[in-house]
Amino acid sequence: MPLGDVHTMQYIEPLYRPPSEAKSLILQITNGCSYNKCTFCHMYRDPQKKFRVKPEAEVRNEIALAARYQPDRIFLADGDAMTLSFRRLQAVLQAIKEQMPNVRRVSAYCLPRNLKNKTIEELAELKKLGLELVYVGVESGDDEVLRRVRKGEDYRSTLDALAKLKGAGIKVSAMVLTGLGGKQFSKQHAINSARLVSEAQPEYLSTLVLMLPQGDALVQEDYDGQFEPLSQRALLEENLLFLEHLELNKTIFRSDHASNYLVLKGVLGKDKERMIGQVKQALCGEGSVQLRPEWARGL
Numbered sequence: 534m535p536l537g538d539v540h541t542m543q544y545i546e547p548l549y550r551p552p553s554e555a556k557s558l559i560l561q562i563t564n565g566c567s568y569n570k571c572t573f574c575h576m577y578r579d580p581q582k583k584f585r586v587k588p589e590a591e592v593r594n595e596i597a598l599a600a601r602y603q604p605d606r607i608f609l610a611d612g613d614a615m616t617l618s619f620r621r622l623q624a625v626l627q628a629i630k631e632q633m634p635n636v637r638r639v640s641a642y643c644l645p646r647n648l649k650n651k652t653i654e655e656l657a658e659l660k661k662l663g664l665e666l667v668y669v670g671v672e673s674g675d676d677e678v679l680r681r682v683r684k685g686e687d688y689r690s691t692l693d694a695l696a697k698l699k700g701a702g703i704k705v706s707a708m709v710l711t712g713l714g715g716k717q718f719s720k721q722h723a724i725n726s727a728r729l730v731s732e733a734q735p736e737y738l739s740t741l742v743l744m745l746p747q748g749d750a751l752v753q754e755d756y757d758g759q760f761e762p763l764s765q766r767a768l769l770e771e772n773l774l775f776l777e778h779l780e781l782n783k784t785i786f787r788s789d790h791a792s793n794y795l796v797l798k799g800v801l802g803k804d805k806e807r808m809i810g811q812v813k814q815a816l817c818g819e820g821s822v823q824l825r826p827e828w829a830r831g832l
């Protein structure tokens with residue numbers, strides 16, 4: 534049985550996790566997202582996904598259940614388990630350490646705002662207890678775009694959070710959302726996102742493509758009805774501009790999420806020129822570069 538399907542665990546669905554956590558046991562210590570206001574995000578809009586912190590006794594029970602499977606990786610769900618206080622996270626990580634000695638890595642999604650009430654020392658303590666990696670939805674480094682999609686963060690607050698994590702030794706996987714600025718803000722979205730990521734130097738970076746399967750009505754609200762989604766070509770051009778402006782020393786880069794037309798993988802900066810070349814080839818329709826067909830992106 535795959536570890537994510539432990540039937541005795543009380544999962545409230547839908548349940549999301551990053552693709553790289555496919556082999557992790559998911560421990561749902563919170564439900565939904567405590568913020569839940571980003572206009573492009575429909576992950577936690579269902580009534581059953583209303584934000585809730587699972588009671589401590591329930592979490593303790595689930596950790597005991599999970600221990601039967603002795604996993605080696607754990608992903609703390611849902612959207613921002615890191616919203617819990619230092620004390621609650623410390624208790625969860627301690628229990629995992631005691632009951633699941635094989636666990637090599639605990640990870641979670643993390644909103645920059647989740648770190649406001651935690652010191653670097655507290656984060657370093659969580660790292661010591663096993664919290665190895667957090668996934669931060671940077672989405673954009675452009676304040677105008679962040680404001681229009683109601684992210685509730687800006688360049689500075691995101692950078693501060695990433696710096697705090699680095700200071701505590703917790704690895705960061707940063708996610709940038711291609712197409713989030715629409716046609717109007719595509720250039721500044723690409724350039725400022727690259728600037729922010731370059732300043733933060735995360736261990737991992739991935740790009741996803743904006744998908745609005747439920748329609749764009751919410752996104753249009755703060756774009757005054759002027760939001761224009763990018764064509765496949767414009768998405769590639771935005772990718773190119775983003776890559777060209779990235780100044781990274783040693784970041785593992787992936788654009789292999791199903792939403793991407795073009796899969797890129799490499800280490801930045803070492804592979805920057807190669808990846809720029811791949812995007813250029815895709816734009817010219819030349820070489821062996823394959824774009825994902827539209828049907829394959831049906832998420």
Ligand code: SF4
Pocket residue numbers: 566567568569570571574575576612644670
């Ligand atoms: S913070 Fe993340 S999970 Fe919450 S609404 Fe925004 S994008 Fe969705």
